[in-house]
Amino acid sequence: MSEKRVLVKVDNLVKYFPIRAGVFKRIVAWVRAVDDVSFEIYEGETVGLVGESGCGKTTVGMTLLRLYEPTSGRIIVDNEDTTFYFMPKFKAKKYLQKTYIEKFKKEDPSSFTGIDKKYYDLYKELGESGFYNKLLSELNEKKSEFRKTMQIVFQDPYSSLNPRIRIKTIVSEGPVLHKVIKKSEVIDKVKAALEEVGIHGDHMYRFPHQFSGGQRQRIGIARSLLMNPKLIVADEAVAALDVSIRSQVINLMLDLQKKHNLTYLFISHDLSVIKYMSDRVIVMYLGKIVENASKKELFDEPLHPYTRALMSAIPVPNPDYKKKRIILKGDVPSPVNPPSGCRFHPRCPVAKEICSKEEPQLREVKPGHFVACHFPGSLK
């Protein structure tokens, strides 16, 4: 793994949503959608993010793309801290001061690695005010660059394409705005992009309602592709499609990945699709990562009881396949009031006393295999 380049690094990402009530809309509670999540995505790989509804998988994707602003945490893309790109300038400065300057003044410079080291060198070279000026300049260009790097394919192809505008405009709007393509090139480029995803080029003058669900999803993919992104976040991109259409879109996405050296964050609730698509799998439960491992590791030897239960819950289309059913009791608790200790302990078949008191940290049990459990592998 070491020779592969890290494209996205997420550090301690937190996203809380306020619940407001009363006449003055005061904040009465927080939905802890994503609570201290860290992971990396390497260039050219597919990371599968799997979990049930309410586990925060979509919020991770949305926060990564900055369709939500993170509550705290750091999102590093292409070895640049992008966290402050979408903040107002005074907040951005405060963020830089807190995250970097204070650290640089206190800690031993020889311990810095990665982005910290890069920014420390910059700080040494330019001084404090030069450091701010450098990082806070040209934010609009940086934002645009960020948008070009990361794109999304949504779940519902019926609501993600504007019904009032033609396919040509839908597909070319973003790339023209971000100057990826020139206005004069639109027709040729849109045609090429559509044909690449298996839609007839002449259909660019049609409206979304003239296409079926699978075709619309292809159009959504073409729209992302034309931005020339490095990372595509696919949020349940095949969940709304019929079985026979789903395999077409899955295969298309894999072909495009090979051709364009794309990186995918593939978000899904369906472990079988995740298994087919991904190189590495992250399992989330109630705002936390419970397991993160290569596909082979995870499916050969899942260590977290939740992962194991999730696997046994997937119906296997083979009546001769004998498997041990692990049926979890109860429902997923609310992320407003998550259980103490390990968030999975009220449903966990192997929970002990410590599980309700102490929160297990995500630790590397085997090389590249991370699990957040006090008793990994105890559920057989």
Add this chain to the structure above:
Amino acid sequence: MDKKPLLQVRNLKTYFYTEDGIVKAVDGVDFEVYPGETLGIVGESGSGKSVTSLSILRLLDPNGEILEGSEIIFDGKNLMELSEDEMRKIRGNDIAMIFQEPMVALNPVFTVGEQIMEAILLHQDVSKNEARKMAIDMLRKVGIPEPEKRVDEYPHELSGGMRQRAMIAMALSCRPKLLIADEPTTALDVTIQAQILELMRELQKEYGMAIILITHDVGVIAENADRVVVMYGGMVMETADVKELFRETRHPYTWGLLNSIPRLDIEQERLYNIPGIVPDPLHFPPGCRFNTRCEFADERCRKEIPPLYEIKNGHFSRCFYYKKVEEAQKLKKAGESA
């Protein structure tokens, strides 16, 4: 099978008359359900699987019509010949149904208990107090914690899984002989789906009712059905015992479907693609409904609708070239073992 079927559907045709033309949602469907068994109906959207189940209960929209000549024989009675009053006595009593989205199927302004009691009071000669007791017992049976408290709660106070349990409690409160479950777990998370399917298996064992399980998920079918009907374009494409269907597939559509799903139990190189799109029910192709997407289709398939061939006892396939599917399967098996 020498048992007498509980339900026999013969030549069922349900058409909808729309402004754009006639939608032949179900076009000549035959199957039987035997007492105590689970019949799985699998198909994609627009295959007619839901309309089939609604036709059995005669719960169609006003623009839908079950055509003359269709027969639905339940327990010796032809449901097509019953009056609306007689039909009402069967719905919820002998045949009950659970739907995909429990939030839509439950009435939001009545408590769960009131809704279960309504069904009991309608079909059984009991007092209100007894009905309430029975409702609480049912809720306990379907695994709802603190049923004495939950009975007075409204649907919005329950989680999705609990709502589906309440729906099952309601459906089973009159001990139906046949339960029709239309995508009962599609709206639920997988761990909750596993709970609900387990519950349905347990209750079936206890009550001995037959279940028609309608779903698009081949995995759910494999794990829960005894026999399977595969539908496409309003017609039955293949029907067989569940093990036979997966081992000895004899229809190109079933074959494509089974090979196009990602699976946990085996390693897959590349998923099979069924080319093309699901046909619009307003404009089905002439001949076999699957001919536009089929690898084996030729002139004959584009002209004639193939009959249901009986390949073995109880295994039917609507394909002229079912032997070619057999060969394809042999080739694949040889490839896998090599």
